[in-house]
Amino acid sequence: MPAHPLALDIEKDPRGPLFLAIAEAITRDILRGRLRPGVRLPGTRALARELGVHRNTVDAAYQELLTQGWLEAEPARGTFVAQDFPDDMAAPVAISVPAEPVMVPPPLAFTDGAPDPTLVPDTALARAFRRALLSPAFRAGSDYGDARGMLVLRQALVSYLASDRGVVADPSRLLVARGSQMALFLAAKAVLKPGQAIAVEEPGYPLAWEAFRAAGAEVRGVPVDAGGLSVTTLEEAIVSAPRIAAVYVTPHHQYPTTVTMGAARRLQLLDLVERRGITLIEDDYDHDYRFEGRPVLPLAARAPADLPLIYVGSLSKLLSPGIRLGYALAPEPVLGRMAAARAAIDRQGDAPLEAALAELIRDGELGRHARKARRVYRARRDVLATALREHLGDRIAFDVPAGGLALWLRCPDVSAECWAARAGESGLALLPGSRFALEEAAPQAFRLGYAALEERQIARAVEILARCWPG
Missing domain, CATH: 1.10.10.10 (Winged helix-like DNA-binding domain superfamily/Winged helix DNA-binding domain)
Structure with missing residues (x-):
């Protein structure tokens, strides 16, 4: 017919x-x-x-x-x-x-690097949560808890950080927050005075900038290159702008470009922080996701004990964005100010959730989940890289990241904004480089967070991306 x-x-x-x-x-x-x-x-x-x-x-x-x-x-x-x-x-x-x-809402979206919530060990988490709710300690509780978080979780976390990341600390120096976003805000509130500035990576993480601004700080961008934050440019900025009192970095997988800061530059940064007397805020948001080679230890693992360094991490990236749990490790005076600020806005955390996650860490469930998630995400990363090469070839450029949950796709010959608009009309949501620019011109690039997409969805998304090429 x-x-x-x-x-x-x-x-x-x-x-x-x-x-x-x-x-x-x-x-x-x-x-x-x-x-x-x-x-x-x-x-x-x-x-x-x-x-x-x-x-x-x-x-x-x-x-x-x-x-x-x-x-x-x-x-x-x-x-x-x-x-x-x-x-x-x-x-x-x-x-x-x-x-x-x-x-x-488009049916497909490359996120900023969110994990797949369907991989969460929900049965084990539900059992642990139920046990926490029914525990005598929780039922008998007649007062609010510690603003730093439950001791049982802080003990589990410091043990986890020592064995997994080489970061050795006492539980008294660790604060549990409702996600790393709260931890970043509290850190800025504790170390920055009104009118002071914090240097950040550019392109970089806009939500961190908002946390710093909410704490009353001015945000100053420092360029990122193939080795991460430019330490030379950072020092020049500190000399020309004495109000810079802190620097924020994501050295493991720089957000959004995914590059890893090399050993030499890490040492330069630690030396600069010590010489200039500024505070270093290290955001190790996706340390658990390293697919090739040995894990790169955090700056906090090699920093001198007296260095003003705040180490921020999250279990939300390991589990699900809906499970709001981050943490910060800081010198005792700084952590005390962070805890006081937290008590003023939130009093304490989610005790049953904290107890449940402590149990998952202690019994090895979190480690087993991390190993399973790494296998799944590595396969999805490889599917994405292969599909991009097949469908777009030399029209784009990217480096296959050794870890993390996103890929930085560069498209120097076309407008990333135009490409994103055309893809959006066809049902694919993208995050162009303009989302991560602070002061400099927006990079013609995309952050393709692939972890929350199944392999067939990745293939479909790349097909749409190629069909909407604006060149």
Whole structure:
């Protein structure tokens, strides 16, 4: 059966998404009798060409109508008007376009590096959480706990940090927070006075900048190159701007470029911090994800004991963004100020969750989960790298990261913003380099967080990315 030609009356400037406007036009033709029950519609490619839109927009319109029952799809035959409509049908249009513009969540998204929540050891966590809730200590509790967090978790964490990362400390120097975002805010609040500035990597992590600004600090960008933060430029900035009292770095996998700071530059940075008397805030947000080679030890593992260094980490990256648990290791006077600030805004943490996570660390469940997650994420990283090479070739550039949950894709010959807009119209959400720029020009690049996507979704996402190439 040949496809029925369509002459759709689509609103010139639709108030909602274009695919809904196309769906509405098809519905009107069905209701008016222009499209009879059982009529075969044009393929998505043909209709997209006729309308001058992307094929995925037409596909989204067809999917909307299939979901609502206006159309029927028959494998290997095509898409048809549903058979169960009366021939004399004449009724108001059933699909309405919203009066205000709406955002339709795209079905695929490269995140900023979020983990896959489906991998969480939920059964073990639920058992541990239940035991914590039913424990005599929790039921008998008649007062608030320590603002630094439950001692049992702080003890488990310092043991974990010592064995896994070479960071040796006492539980009294560790504070548990509701995610690393809170830990960064508390750190800035404890070491920066109003009017002082903190140097940050650029491109860098915008949420950290917001935490520092919320603490009253000025944020100053320092460029990142293939070796991470430029220590030479940092020192020049400190000399020219004496108000810089701290520096924030992500040396393990720089956010967003994923580069690892080398040993020589790490030593230069530690020397600079000591000579200039500024505070170093190290964010080791994804230390657990190293796929090749030996893990690179944190700056905190090699720093002198008296160096003003705050080490920030998170279990949210290891488990799920919804499980809000971060921590900070700091010198005792600094940690005391952090705990006081935390008590003023939050009093204490989530005691049952902290107790449950302490149990997962102690019994090895967290370590087993980390090993499983590394295998899964390494496979997904390799699928992404292979697909990018196959579909985009020399039009883009990237280095396969040795770890982490994201890849930094460089596209120097095209506008990353334009590419992201075209991909968004086709159902793929991207994070272009402009999201990570502070003062300098935005890099023509994307941060492709792949961990939360299954391998088939990664392949589909890269197909869309290649099809939307703006060059």
